[in-house]
Amino acid sequence: MENPRRIALEVAYSGHAFFGFQRQPGFPTVQGELEQAWLAVSAEPVTMIGSGRTDTGVHARAQVVHFDTWSRIATQQLHKALNAYLPEEIVARRAVEVGPEFHSNGSAIGKRYVYFLAVSDTRPVLANGRMAWERRAHLDLHAMRQAVPHVIGTHDFGAFAAAGRATADDIRTLQAIHLRSIRGGFSFSFQGTGFLYKMVRNLVGGLMDVGRGRHEPSWMGEVLRSKDRRQGAATAHAEGLYLWRVLYPKPIFGPNRRIRPDNSE
Amino acid sequence: MENPRRIALEVAYSGHAFFGFQRQPGFPTVQGELEQAWLAVSAEPVTMIGSGRTDTGVHARAQVVHFDTWSRIATQQLHKALNAYLPEEIVARRAVEVGPEFHSNGSAIGKRYVYFLAVSDTRPVLANGRMAWERRAHLDLHAMRQAVPHVIGTHDFGAFAAAGRATADDIRTLQAIHLRSIRGGFSFSFQGTGFLYKMVRNLVGGLMDVGRGRHEPSWMGEVLRSKDRRQGAATAHAEGLYLWRVLYPKPIFGPNRRIRPDNSE
Numbered sequence: 001m002e003n004p005r006r007i008a009l010e011v012a013y014s015g016h017a018f019f020g021f022q023r024q025p026g027f028p029t030v031q032g033e034l035e036q037a038w039l040a041v042s043a044e045p046v047t048m049i050g051s052g053r054t055d056t057g058v059h060a061r062a063q064v065v066h067f068d069t070w071s072r073i074a075t076q077q078l079h080k081a082l083n084a085y086l087p088e089e090i091v092a093r094r095a096v097e098v099g100p101e102f103h104s105n106g107s108a109i110g111k112r113y114v115y116f117l118a119v120s121d122t123r124p125v126l127a128n129g130r131m132a133w134e135r136r137a138h139l140d141l142h143a144m145r146q147a148v149p150h151v152i153g154t155h156d157f158g159a160f161a162a163a164g165r166a167t168a169d170d171i172r173t174l175q176a177i178h179l180r181s182i183r184g185g186f187s188f189s190f191q192g193t194g195f196l197y198k199m200v201r202n203l204v205g206g207l208m209d210v211g212r213g214r215h216e217p218s219w220m221g222e223v224l225r226s227k228d229r230r231q232g233a234a235t236a237h238a239e240g241l242y243l244w245r246v247l248y249p250k251p252i253f254g255p256n257r258r259i260r261p262d263n264s265e
Numbered sequence: 266m267e268n269p270r271r272i273a274l275e276v277a278y279s280g281h282a283f284f285g286f287q288r289q290p291g292f293p294t295v296q297g298e299l300e301q302a303w304l305a306v307s308a309e310p311v312t313m314i315g316s317g318r319t320d321t322g323v324h325a326r327a328q329v330v331h332f333d334t335w336s337r338i339a340t341q342q343l344h345k346a347l348n349a350y351l352p353e354e355i356v357a358r359r360a361v362e363v364g365p366e367f368h369s370n371g372s373a374i375g376k377r378y379v380y381f382l383a384v385s386d387t388r389p390v391l392a393n394g395r396m397a398w399e400r401r402a403h404l405d406l407h408a409m410r411q412a413v414p415h416v417i418g419t420h421d422f423g424a425f426a427a428a429g430r431a432t433a434d435d436i437r438t439l440q441a442i443h444l445r446s447i448r449g450g451f452s453f454s455f456q457g458t459g460f461l462y463k464m465v466r467n468l469v470g471g472l473m474d475v476g477r478g479r480h481e482p483s484w485m486g487e488v489l490r491s492k493d494r495r496q497g498a499a500t501a502h503a504e505g506l507y508l509w510r511v512l513y514p515k516p517i518f519g520p521n522r523r524i525r526p527d528n529s530e
Contacts, residue, residue: 012390059391083387091390122348125277125356126324126507130391242391 004068006102008252009034009048009079010094015059015238016129017089022053030054030090034065037085042071051104051246052111055198057238059130061114062093064246066104094253102252110175110193110247113200115240117208118185131185132240139211141179141186147210148177150221151203158227160206162198162235170196170227179207189244198235205233269333271367273517274299274313274344275359280324280503281394282354287318295319295355299330302350307336316369316511317376320463322503324395326379327358329511331369359518367517375440375458375512378465380505382473383450396450397505404451404476406444412475413442415486416468423492425471427463427500435461435492444472454509463500470498 011034019027023035034048046067054060073081079092086092101107116131118124119139124131151160151174158170174192188207190200206223209215214233223231276299284292288300299313311332319325338346344357351357366372381396383389384404389396416425416439423435439457453472455465471488474480479498488496 014390014393061391079387088388088393089390091388093385093387120358122344122358123353123356125279125354126326126395128279128353130395 003100004070005075006066006068006098006100007075007078008096008098008102008104009065009067009082009092010253011060011063011065012091012093013060013063014089014129015054015057015241017087018056020054020056020058021050021060021063028087030060030063031065033087033090034082034092037082038067038069040085041081042069042073044069044071049104051108052195052243054243055238058241058243059239060243062245063243064104064108064252066098066102096253098252104246107248108246109249110191111195111243112189112191112245112247113195114242114244115188115190115200115204115236116182116185116242117188117204117236117240120184124184127184129239132237134185134208136212139186139208140213141181141211143213143217144186144207144211145179147207147217147220148179150218151224152177155224156227157196157199157224159223159225159229159232160199160202161196161229162202163229172196172199177203191247200241201236201238202229202232204236204240208236209233268365269335270340271331271333271363271365272340272343273361273363273367273369274330274332274347274357275518276325276328276330277356277358278325278328279354279394280319280322280506282352283321285319285321285323286315286325286328293352295325295328296330298352298355299347299357302347303332303334305350306346307334307338309334309336314369316373317460317508319508320503323506323508324504325508327510328508329369329373329517331363331367361518363517369511372513373511374514375456376460376508377454377456377510377512378460379507379509380453380455380465380469380501381447381450381507382453382469382501382505385449389449392449394504397502399450399473401477404473405478406446406451406476408478408482409451409472409476410444411482412472412485413444415483416489417442420489421492422461422464422489424488424490424494424497425464425467426461426494427467428494437461437464442468456512466501466503466506467494467497469501469505473501474498 021030023031048065048067051064075097079095082092118131119134154173156170157172176191178189180187286295288296313330313332316329340362344360347357383396384399419438421435441456443454445452
């Protein structure tokens with residue numbers, strides 16, 4: 001008997017429709033929808049393993065999911081078959097066959113998240129659900145950028161984990177944070193070896209407090225060193241956050257065929 | 266007795282929630298929602314006059330609406346009071362007092378519409394409802410740009426009006442069309458003195474057919490000269506279209522305080 005094929009999928013989803021990635025009986029989740037869709041395609045029950053759990057409301061531009069299948073469906077057609085059964089808030093963008101040693105989370109060497117924040121005194125109706133909203137007319141981009149070096153590097157990030165979630169192993173490496181002006185607001189991108197539960201949103205909340213002038217940029221370092229979540233700022237809203245990219249030692253999907261004339265990656 | 270104040274509002278809305286701009290009893294429309302909201306603010310029935318009717322599903326980034334009021338609400342607070350009663354798909358972004366000679370449509374010297382088109386072989390779930398979707402992997406931008414000069418200028422645009430809507434006065438001046446690559450697809454911007462019903466979407470449909478290679482760029486001129494809607498391409502979907510800006514001899518809202526570091530305008 002042959003071995004099953006291991007398939008990696010690139011999956012995008014709009015987080016508002018789901019109670020996060022991880023399957024929960026009775027609630028719509030991304031994992032649950034993917035597994036049900038595959039069952040509809042091939043009558044084969046599988047476990048779809050994601051590179052990480054995104055929280056309720058968090059979007060994904062390029063989540064990576066792997067699963068094992070005995071089906072004979074051609075790999076190039078596989079994501080299209082899945083899409084025929086997925087709800088409109090989820091799409092499988094690409095599928096490749098990977099070796100049995102590949103694991104969407106275990107093989108990842110890093111992740112990139114991007115947070116989009118609209119800054120305006122009225123609701124950004126055209127970005128509703130796609131960007132978070134800061135009602136003030138001004139956030140000080142220069143001050144927020146000055147705060148970045150205070151959290152970059154390998155640290156215990158317990159102070160930026162969800163309240164009550166700090167554990168014995170909160171050491172992570174935050175490789176880069178880039179803050180950019182975009183039309184109507186800002187984007188914040190974060191690249192690191194891994195992220196604690198709510199860590200990105202808590203970092204954004206802290207940077208926003210610096211941008212509002214509530215704290216000096218160096219305060220971000222003080223919060224970090226305190227290892228105490230209660231020292232930090234409010235958690236930024238989920239609707240602005242996107243799992244942007246999962247990084248592997250070499251790209252698993254090959255050259256990117258999508259149009260990307262700007263420098264967003 | 267004094268005269269009423271004439272107020273101009275800049276209004277943004279997400280078109281999917283409405284049966285277009287114009288009031289229709291029994292259906293949610295942008296005009297109807299604005300008038301109801303003002304009634305809730307001031308107990309004063311008014312007619313909100315827009316710079317033009319946007320069609321069902323068409324969005325507006327900056328529709329301009331005027332109305333006359335006897336209320337004493339400070340002009341700077343007026344749009345905020347309105348927003349408290351508007352549904353989440355509509356927002357009044359700015360309010361100014363204008364002279365009694367101002368008319369949102371009659372005073373306009375031009376309009377700009379922008380059409381956003383995602384081009385990918387899978388659904389653009391993160392732009393769902395905000396961009397139209399072309400399933401092909403490729404549209405020839407160069408060919409589409411070559412088609413532009415064939416429709417720029419002052420012409421009878423009856424061939425690009427909605428079927429059955431060509432009238433005795435279909436002469437309009439199309440001043441500029443700009444096609445740009447954006448992440449995930451293209452944007453098409455149109456500036457002109459005025460637009461016939463469905464004219465922008467019919468122009469986009471024609472340009473897309475040229476981009477797909479179905480017709481030579483010069484075909485757009487042939488369609489124009491035919492003055493026959495049946496010669497043209499399919500109407501592009503409403504969800505990609507935005508009323509972007511209404512142009513007046515001088516800007517009515519004063520300097521733009523919103524963040525706009527890019528060159529989108």
